[in-house]
Amino acid sequence: xxxxxxxxxxxxxxxxxxxxxxxxxxxxxxxxxxxxxxxxxxxxxxxxxxxxxxxxxxxxxxxxxxxxxxxxxxxxxxxxxxxxxxxxxxxxxxxxxxxxxxxxxxxxxxxxxxxxxxxxxxxxxxxxxxxxxxxxxxxxxxxxxx
Amino acid sequence: xxxxxxxxxxxxxxxxxxxxxxxxxxxxxxxxxxxxxxxxxxxxxxxxxxxxxxxxxxxxxxxxxxxxxxxxxxxxxxxxxxxxxxxxxxxxxxxxxxxxxxxxxxxxxxxxxxxxxxxxxxxxxxxxxxxxxxxxxxxxxxxxxx
DNA sequence: ATCAATTGCGTTATGCTATAACGTGTGTCA
DNA sequence: TGACACACGTTATAGCATAACGCAATTGAT
Numbered sequence: 001x002x003x004x005x006x007x008x009x010x011x012x013x014x015x016x017x018x019x020x021x022x023x024x025x026x027x028x029x030x031x032x033x034x035x036x037x038x039x040x041x042x043x044x045x046x047x048x049x050x051x052x053x054x055x056x057x058x059x060x061x062x063x064x065x066x067x068x069x070x071x072x073x074x075x076x077x078x079x080x081x082x083x084x085x086x087x088x089x090x091x092x093x094x095x096x097x098x099x100x101x102x103x104x105x106x107x108x109x110x111x112x113x114x115x116x117x118x119x120x121x122x123x124x125x126x127x128x129x130x131x132x133x134x135x136x137x138x139x140x141x142x143x144x145x146x
Numbered sequence: 147x148x149x150x151x152x153x154x155x156x157x158x159x160x161x162x163x164x165x166x167x168x169x170x171x172x173x174x175x176x177x178x179x180x181x182x183x184x185x186x187x188x189x190x191x192x193x194x195x196x197x198x199x200x201x202x203x204x205x206x207x208x209x210x211x212x213x214x215x216x217x218x219x220x221x222x223x224x225x226x227x228x229x230x231x232x233x234x235x236x237x238x239x240x241x242x243x244x245x246x247x248x249x250x251x252x253x254x255x256x257x258x259x260x261x262x263x264x265x266x267x268x269x270x271x272x273x274x275x276x277x278x279x280x281x282x283x284x285x286x287x288x289x290x291x292x
Numbered sequence: 293a294t295c296a297a298t299t300g301c302g303t304t305a306t307g308c309t310a311t312a313a314c315g316t317g318t319g320t321c322a
Numbered sequence: 323t324g325a326c327a328c329a330c331g332t333t334a335t336a337g338c339a340t341a342a343c344g345c346a347a348t349t350g351a352t
Binding site: 016018048051054072 | 332
Binding site: 069097099101102110115118122123126127130131132133135136137138140142145 | 265
């Protein structure tokens with residue numbers, strides 16, 4: 001009863017908890033902390049942080065959700081589906097960057113090949129093997145800076 | 147008695163607590179959490195986290211210490227003193243990037259003009275006003291990847 | 293000189309973020 | 323059918339960070 005339910009889509013099948021967490025994040029305009037997600041899902045039977053963290057772990061693994069390190073919060077991935085520069089396997093993009101507005105909370109997700117390459121070159125020159133790269137710009141978005 | 151003590155150097159004068167925290171970070175090979183710093187300084191009279199956090203806030207403000215967002219930890223700034231590309235005011239560098247080895251914990255701090263520019267251009271094109279940019283690459287350093 | 297503003301400090305209490313450790317149920321597949 | 327993998331639920335605990343109080347010392351304008 002707790003196994004993932006297969007769907008007609010190409011995306012990985014999500015379990016009930018994973019779907020609930022993903023839906024909440026998708027509907028949100030701003031990043032959400034795990035505990036805020038938990039509160040949103042109390043009516044759906046969520047009682048403990050682990051239920052959220054376990055779902056988030058899987059969603060992160062699937063590339064459907066990103067963690068914002070400077071905020072200790074999470075956002076649904078903004079890439080529609082099959083964006084540019086897949087890494088070969090199914091899910092998609094390479095390193096992604098975020099611009100986070102400290103006034104309205106809005107987050108813009110973007111990708112820059114050149115930045116990716118420069119960081120990759122730096123690593124290669126030093127035999128550093130990157131596993132995960134975080135790029136987050138905090139500041140004021142156009143609307144709030146006006 | 148708690149005021150900063152002036153020194154013959156050009157760096158900002160540090161208070162006793164600030165010096166203690168900075169010294170501990172400087173001597174460390176790896177990033178340290180605030181609570182680890184606290185434990186190292188119990189013998190010097192530190193009793194509470196706030197003593198550490200307050201010192202860290204100032205050191206961050208002075209640009210003498212960096213916070214690693216993906217680790218919730220802190221490192222002393224590796225820039226000797228007057229590196230390239232100061233931002234006009236005294237303390238120094240623009241955006242800095244970190245390569246963090248997940249095996250040995252070593253952190254390399256570096257700067258890349260090109261990356262800076264690309265991210266700056268992205269922001270400018272969207273009227274986004276950057277306040278602070280975080281770039282952290284986690285992976286395996288040359289020594290550990292071998 | 294003196295008073296107000298500022299800054300650093302110490303303490304207690306609290307809140308937010310994340311994981312350990314245990315046991316249950318279910319689907320898969322040899 | 324039994325071993326395995328995986329999702330789940332629960333309780334407890336660990337780790338990171340700040341609020342709110344009050345005191346001491348320095349600064350600097352009057």
